[in-house]
Amino acid sequence: MEFRLSIGLNGTKETIVSEQNTAKTYGSGALEVFATPAMIGLMEGAAMNAVQSHLPVGYGTVGTWVDVKHAAATPMGMKVTAKAELIEVNGKRLLFQVEARDDVGLIGEGKHERYIVEEEKFLAKTNSKRER
Template sequence: MNEFNLEVGMKARVEIIVAQKDTAEEFGSGGVKVLATPLMIGLMEKAAMEAIEPHLPNGYGTVGTNVNVSHLAATPIGMKVYAIAEVIDIDRKKINFKVEAFDEREKIGEGSHDRYIIELEKFISKSNSKKAKE
């Protein structure tokens, strides 16, 4: 247990049906009509957020700080894809996740993802003051 009441083993799952807008062709990350790697990573990040953010106090959120993922297999338009994120380590405000993605046939991605707990108001005002200096 830690100050944010998070625990190793917390997990969440998110899913989509792959549409044209989700393809590598649309993202500009490849010329084919299969699930884009950036979208798969986004699903993994969303699953990680959903695993812990409902347990954080009001005024807190998370930001992604590291993604180390392999995209293992292509998924065509019309197929369901889901990502699962599981908390595997908590180091104060740094949360490490095991992430995996699957389509209706097989595992399509796996790796790790780190998120950092932030105070939203402080983070946003710090971000805005950096932009003002630029």
């Protein structure tokens, strides 16, 4: 199947830093600040949002690679917004420029790769691991 995705598609996703997404809760640090894994998840969500509505029913994307820098801490109670822009399409492979900002400024940036998958087929293959 051919997918018609245009360079420049963009998406966003936001959250408020709370006890659920701190480094202390994730176990990625000891402090109650926005966790790096939470920031990456937010960036992945923004990338997914950029393209999902452009895919046929039954298709989605899965994240396969991230290369991001978490440059500034964000305290609890502050909003974080991630943005993703599609910068490359190579068949089912999608590459995004991603960034995250809090109310003060840039907190993270980098690149993120996703692949387009047929959801039912992907889940069947994944679930077959249980039978091994």
